[in-house]
Amino acid sequence: MKNIVILISGSGSNMAAIVRAAEQGRWGERLNARVAAVISNRADAEGLRFAKDHGIATTVLDHKGFASREAFDQALMAEIDPLSPALVVLAGFMRILTPAFVAHYEGRLLNIHPSLLPAFPGLNTHQRAIDAGCQFAGATVHQVTAELDHGGILAQAVVPVLADDAASTLAARVLSQEHLIYPRAVAQFLAALP
Structure with a gap:
């Protein structure tokens, strides 16, 4: 069985879509x-309830309990590795x-980012797209590398930026597309595995 481990911090809407x-x-x-x-790295992440309701094992590993980013990531790997994941999905x-x-899960680590990469890596992508006068925005499913929001692109979805858009309305439009392309990209990735 090809095991998928999904990492969340909040509502888990992309996890739920998958x-x-x-x-x-x-x-x-x-x-x-x-x-x-x-x-999840947060005990109050809403997505944990959805996962439990669907019979999926859940774990909370609070990053605040670790002295360093490295210590947290080592503990996270210790939670993930016993599951022998074919894929680790950041949602x-x-x-x-x-x-x-990243090196430990190289080739098995996917992320979704709310922009048309390589445009607007990092945070505040929707406002940055509006401020730049973009006519289109979107989302990108990509393989994770040590460089933030880089790595091979597996799927993208494009949405128009409307004249009256605020970051929140654009974010909602992009998120609805994320829920379509992320599960599709994960399925295609799994289908290509031996």
């Missing part, structure tokens, strides 16, 4: 894959990962 796609698309039968666990996981963590 879980629903896995259930509806019968990934267990078709892809020999399953969402094996959801791990609103609001931590910058250390190079050691």
